[in-house]
Amino acid sequence: MSYSRKCINIVNEEFEAKRLKNESQRQARLNEAYSALPELEKIDKELSKTGVNAMACAMGGKEGLSERLNALKERNLELQRARAELLLSTGYAEDYTDLKYDCPICQDYGAYNGKMCSCYKTRIIEEQFKQSGISSLVKTQSFETFSVDLYENCEEMKELYNYAVNYVKNFDKIKENVLLVGGTGLGKTHISTAIAKALIESGHNVVFECAQNVFFDFESDRFLDRFGGEEPVSTKYLDCDLLIIDDLGAENISAFSVSCLYNIINTRLNKNLPIIASTNFSSKELRQKYHDRITSRLFGEFNIKMFQGKDIRQVKKTK
Ligand SMILES: Nc1ncnc2c1ncn2[C@@H]1O[C@H](COP(=O)(O)OP(=O)(O)OP(=O)(O)O)[C@@H](O)[C@H]1O
Ligand SMILES: [Mg+2]
Ligand SMILES: [Zn+2]
Known part of the structure; x- marks a missing residue:
């Protein structure tokens, strides 16, 4: 797991806020029930003394201890029954004053038995989608919605699709840089989103x-x-x-943007952290746009994948 610290902090704060909200709502229900039913407050006061009473029993010596403890236990059960009956008989639910959790499994702590709760994982993935910039795209662009039948060269596209699926599968072992090259509407952004989605779901910071x-x-x-x-x-x-990096080359190219791009590529290559970039531009056009120091890295260190065929936006319209 390497979700970004920012995501983890955001979600942890949310869970803490949930616990505080539920505790304050419980307190409000309790106060309301006490003012409607003073008897309930009396019962709770007595119940809250159980621990102290048990201690007093224990200090009273060994003789007759188990009888005294049993009597205390009996009294405690009796009070709990009386409490439930009082609530029910006055039109409240039996658990009206109990703490209510958004997630009863982890009681809004995000983990139970030392394991991450699914509610926490779902939320952190959602947040990571948001932070990574793909929350609106993931709804429509995934491996499941990527069809190779839309291409004339569907065999080649099937290979590309499989490459992307394996890229995700082997991500932790094989850190490969990829340059997706091809004309408009050919699925470069779609396949990139699919990769991002799958990797985020498996706990990566994309x-x-x-x-x-x-x-x-x-x-x-x-x-x-x-x-x-x-x-x-x-x-x-x-x-x-x-x-x-989507749409490389479509930015306003300046000395500053080029030095940023060089910094990104170089820093990440040195740290063995991969990049997937997509572009509409041919290698010749990229060479015209960028300095040799960038293109030599792009063409030397990136696995180039070509997208060819008709604009899928148009193909989908005519289907
Ligand atoms: N193989 C595919 N299966 C299903 N839908 C696809 C496929 N390829 C592309 N699409 C859809 O077609 C539209 C255009 O695809 P996408 O945005 O990925 O193209 P692109 O190559 O990034 O184009 P551009 O260079 O203009 O950014 C999107 O709505 C996308 O979901
Ligand atoms: Mg695109
Ligand atoms: Zn939970």
Whole structure:
């Protein structure tokens, strides 16, 4: 598991807020029931003395101890029965004043028996989708919704699809950089989202962003740097498990964006953290756009996967 600290903090705070909310709602129900039923408060006061009474029993010597403890236990059960009857007879549910949990399994702690609860995992994956920038895309773009039959070269696309599925399967062993190249509407973003979704679901920290926004973030960090501020937003591009840069080459290319791209590629190559980038541009066009120091890394260190055929947006329309 390597979910981002930011996601974990957000979700932990949420769970703490849930526990506080449920405790304060229970307190409010209890206060209301006490004011309607003063007898209930009396019973609870007596019940709350059980521990002290048990202690007093124990200190009273060994002789007759088990009888005294049994009597105390009996009294306790009697009070609990009286409490339930009182609530029921006055139109309340028997468990009206009990603490109610959003998740009864983990009692809103997110874990039980030392295991992560599924409610916590679901929430953290959702948050990671959000933080990674794919929360709206995952609804429609996944491996399940990727069809190879939409392509004329469906055999080649089947191979590409299998490559992507295996990329996810072997992600922890084989850290491969990939460059997805091809014209518009051929499924580059779709397959990238599918990879991101599957890896997030298996506990990885994935960041997915279009190139333009990546460089915006570095730009805004420059501003923060100058005036001081929080942690740079661009840090995530350098240290997440997988970075997906969509639409490389579509950004406004400047000396600054090129130096950011060089920094990202170089830093991640050195840390053995992979990148998947997609682009509409041919290798010739990329060479025109970027410095040799970038293209030599792109073509030397990235596995190039070509998308060919007709725009799937149009193919889907005519089907
Ligand atoms: N193989 C596929 N099966 C099902 N839907 C697909 C497939 N490929 C693409 N699509 C759908 O077609 C639309 C365009 O695909 P996508 O955005 O992935 O193309 P792209 O290659 O990233 O294009 P662009 O270069 O314009 O960004 C999306 O709605 C996507 O879900
Ligand atoms: Mg795209
Ligand atoms: Zn739970």
